[in-house]
Amino acid sequence: MENGKIKKTGNPTEIFTDKNFIENIKNQHLNLPFAYNLSEKLRENGIIISNKIFDENSLITELKKICEEKNVH
Numbered sequence: 001m002e003n004g005k006i007k008k009t010g011n012p013t014e015i016f017t018d019k020n021f022i023e024n025i026k027n028q029h030l031n032l033p034f035a036y037n038l039s040e041k042l043r044e045n046g047i048i049i050s051n052k053i054f055d056e057n058s059l060i061t062e063l064k065k066i067c068e069e070k071n072v073h
Helices: 012-016 019-027 034-044 056-069
Strands: none
Touching: 034 056
16 A cells, blocks of 8 residues: 555565565565565575465475475475
8 A cells, every 4th residue: 555545456476576566665664574575585595485475384385395305304
């Protein structure tokens, strides 16, 4: 929302893959979901992780998958 009006609608994938929208949120000092921020940090550090992580459950599922692929327990 911006000035009481809906700024963007869509499903999480549509919203969180819109880089311009995400930058706008960051520039307004608004918080993004923890799982989204952590997955972005992992990508920045070379971890190949899905760009469709928006909540803790999807983050946990993806991290388990990565660990299984790398045989890390």
